Amino acid sequence: MANYKDTITKAFDQAHLYDQYARVQKISAQKLVTNIKKNFNKKFPPQTILEIGCGTGFLTQHLLRAFPEARIVASDISPKMLKRAQEKFGDAHTRLSYRVLDGETIQTNDRYDLICSNFTFQWFQNLEKGLVNCVSLLNPNGCLVFSTLTRSSFLEWQEIFIRNNVNNLFSHYPSFEALQAIYINGSSSQWKRETLIDLTMDGLNFFKELKRIGAGTLHDHSSPVKVGSLKHVIKEFNKEYQYTTYEIAIGLFKHFPCKGFFVTGTDTEVGKTFAASCLVKALKAVYWKPIQTGLNCDHGDSITVKQLTRCSDTQIIPPCIELAAPLSPEEAAKQDSQTIDIHTVQFPNYGSDSPIIVEGAGGILVPLSFNYYMIDLMKKFNLPVILVSRTSLGTINHTLMSLQILRQNGLQIAGVILNGTLDPSNKKAIESHGRINIIAEFEHFDTITPTIIDRCAKKLASEWVNQLMA
Numbered sequence: 001m002a003n004y005k006d007t008i009t010k011a012f013d014q015a016h017l018y019d020q021y022a023r024v025q026k027i028s029a030q031k032l033v034t035n036i037k038k039n040f041n042k043k044f045p046p047q048t049i050l051e052i053g054c055g056t057g058f059l060t061q062h063l064l065r066a067f068p069e070a071r072i073v074a075s076d077i078s079p080k081m082l083k084r085a086q087e088k089f090g091d092a093h094t095r096l097s098y099r100v101l102d103g104e105t106i107q108t109n110d111r112y113d114l115i116c117s118n119f120t121f122q123w124f125q126n127l128e129k130g131l132v133n134c135v136s137l138l139n140p141n142g143c144l145v146f147s148t149l150t151r152s153s154f155l156e157w158q159e160i161f162i163r164n165n166v167n168n169l170f171s172h173y174p175s176f177e178a179l180q181a182i183y184i185n186g187s188s189s190q191w192k193r194e195t196l197i198d199l200t201m202d203g204l205n206f207f208k209e210l211k212r213i214g215a216g217t218l219h220d221h222s223s224p225v226k227v228g229s230l231k232h233v234i235k236e237f238n239k240e241y242q243y244t245t246y247e248i249a250i251g252l253f254k255h256f257p258c259k260g261f262f263v264t265g266t267d268t269e270v271g272k273t274f275a276a277s278c279l280v281k282a283l284k285a286v287y288w289k290p291i292q293t294g295l296n297c298d299h300g301d302s303i304t305v306k307q308l309t310r311c312s313d314t315q316i317i318p319p320c321i322e323l324a325a326p327l328s329p330e331e332a333a334k335q336d337s338q339t340i341d342i343h344t345v346q347f348p349n350y351g352s353d354s355p356i357i358v359e360g361a362g363g364i365l366v367p368l369s370f371n372y373y374m375i376d377l378m379k380k381f382n383l384p385v386i387l388v389s390r391t392s393l394g395t396i397n398h399t400l401m402s403l404q405i406l407r408q409n410g411l412q413i414a415g416v417i418l419n420g421t422l423d424p425s426n427k428k429a430i431e432s433h434g435r436i437n438i439i440a441e442f443e444h445f446d447t448i449t450p451t452i453i454d455r456c457a458k459k460l461a462s463e464w465v466n467q468l469m470a
Helices: 004-013 022-039 058-066 078-091 127-134 156-165 176-180 203-212 226-241 270-282 301-309 329-335 374-381 396-410 426-434 450-460 463-469
Strands: 046-053 071-076 096-100 110-118 137-149 187-198 242-254 260-265 286-288 357-365 367-369 387-392 413-419 438-442
Touching: 004 078, 022 058, 022 110, 022 137, 022 156, 022 187, 046 058, 058 071, 071 078, 071 260, 071 357, 071 387, 078 096, 078 260, 096 396, 110 203, 127 137, 137 329, 156 242, 156 426, 176 242, 203 226, 260 270, 270 286, 270 301, 270 357, 270 387, 270 413, 270 438, 286 301, 301 450, 329 367, 357 374, 367 374, 367 396, 374 396, 374 413, 387 396, 396 426, 426 438, 426 450
Parallel strands: 046 071, 046 110, 071 096, 110 137, 260 357, 260 387, 286 357, 387 413, 413 438
Antiparallel strands: 137 242, 187 242
C-alpha cells in the first residue's frame, strides 16, 4: 500500500491541467513575492534561492523577474510536475536549476539566502519539524517565506460537514494563532494573513478541480467520507453558497546571524587587528577578514591574528578578496585590475558553534566600489559592531561621528574599545555624548606579543562579554 508521500507524488504527477485550474495558487504566488521583496534590502537581494514545491512555476516566474542575479533551485516532490516547469522555462535561464526533493525532509550541505514556497507546506505531516529543517538551511540573515492554508479556509464546506455530522475534510489545517505560536530557535518570525474568495458555482466541480491540480488527496490526518454523505454535502453547498473562502497565512522566519562581532575603526591603523586578536583570544572565536589589502607590504592580518592568539588553523577563515596595495579596497582593487563585487562576499559557513570576529578594512565609510562602502558589508552581515577608537586628541569627534553613522544605518553597537595612552576625560566624553559603553581601554604597546594579547584578553572576558554572548 502506497504511503502518504507516494500518494501525493502520484496525484501531482497526474495533474496535467494544473495551470488551467490553479487560480488561487496564481494569486497567492503574486502576494507571496510581494512580501518576499519587502523583506530584502534592495542593495542586498538574495543570491541563492531554493523554491520548495515549485509546481509548474507560478512563483518561479516571479522570482526570476524580482531577483535577476540570483541562482534559483526550483524543486518539487513530483518529477512530472518539475518536468512541466522545466518545459515551460526551457533553457533560457542558466541560473535556474531543478531538483526533485521532499521539502519537508531536505538533506543537503547547501545554504540559501532565501527559501520560499507557495501552497506546499499544508501537505507537511509535521509542519513545525519541517520549518525547523528549512531554517537550518538558511545563511545568516537568510529568510524562509511561504504561504499555507489556515483552519479558516473552506469555512462554507466546514459548516456543512459539521452540521451534517460528516467527517470534516478540512479540519487538519492549523489555526492562524497556532501558526503564530511556532517558535524556532535562532530565528525571528512574522505572520500575516490574506483572505481570497474563489467563485464555486458547483460543489462537484470544486472537488473535480482539486483532483485536476493534484490537491484531491486526503491529508494524512483526514478520514475519508462515504460517497453518499459527500453527495449530500455537495447538494447543500450548491443551495447555500456560490463561493469558497481561502485564508492564506504568509509566514516569514529570519535566521539570526551567528554569535560574534564586526570590528571596525574610526580610521586606519587605529588598532582593529589588535582588538580583534584580543576578542578571538577572550571568546575562543573564529577570525575572518573578508577583504585584505596591503599584501605587498606584510603577510596580512589573518596571519598576524593567528600568531598573536596562537589559535588553530581552523579558527582562521581566509579572506574572500586579497589585494596587494596598502590602499582603500576600491583603489587597491583598481591597481590589481579588479572591481569588488560586494554580492560575492558571502558569510562563511564555518561549521562551528564558536562566535566569529569579522574585521573590516579601514573605517566604516571606506569605499569598496562605486556606491558601496564598508558599512554596506556591515549591514549585510548584521553582526553587533565594536568600534575601535584612539585615545588621543580628535578622538571625540571621530568616535561620535562614527557612532552616529552606525546608528543611522540601523546597526547594533556592542561598544567601543579605546587604544592608546589613557585619557579619562576623552573616555568620559565618549561615554556621555555617545551614549555608549567603553568595553575596554588598552594602553599603547611598542611591540605586541602573544603574552600581551593574553593579558588584554582577560580584560574582555568580563561580565559584559559573557552576558552578550550567552
